[in-house]
Amino acid sequence: MRRDRDELRRRIHAQLNKGQELHALRARLWFGSEGVIWRKQQEEQSEAARCLTLLTNCVLLWNTVYMQEAVWPLQAQGYPVDETHFEYLLPSRYEHINRLGKYSFANPAQVDPQHRRSLRQP
Structure with missing residues (x-):
């Protein structure tokens, strides 16, 4: 009985952490x-909220795609990748997001045929 409660507590805590990470991302984007x-x-309030949701979803998608790009070469090289650990990955990280500054989308030489930049090598 106690073990069941401890497991439930851990699962709830993990979900709360994911929610807090998502909230932190949204706060970072809504500066x-x-x-x-x-x-x-x-209607204007709803439009602003929808824009934030769209931007948040774009960041989540971007992060998810690049997390996959990091995992696939490891699998191809024979490293054991336990897919049950994927649930612990958080695509809501935002340290790499440049909120201010210049953006350039016009350099096709730096992207692959699927229009993704290459990963940084450690």
């Missing part, structure tokens, strides 16, 4: 207006 929606009309 203007200190996280406050200053629109008076409900």
Whole structure:
């Protein structure tokens, strides 16, 4: 009985951590207006919230694709990759996101045929 409760507590704690990571990502992306929606009309508020959701989903997708790109070569080289550990990966990391500055999307020489940049080598 106690062991079941401890396992449930661990699972709940893990889910809370994932939720907090997602909230931190959204806070990082919503850096203007200190996280406050200053629109008076409900439709404008909804539009701002949808934009944040879209941007968050873009970051999550980007991170997931590049996590896969990091795992596939390891599997191809014969390293044992336990797929049960994937549930512990968090695609909501944001340290690499440049919120301010210049962005360039025009250099096709740095991407592969699937339009992805190569991974940094350790």
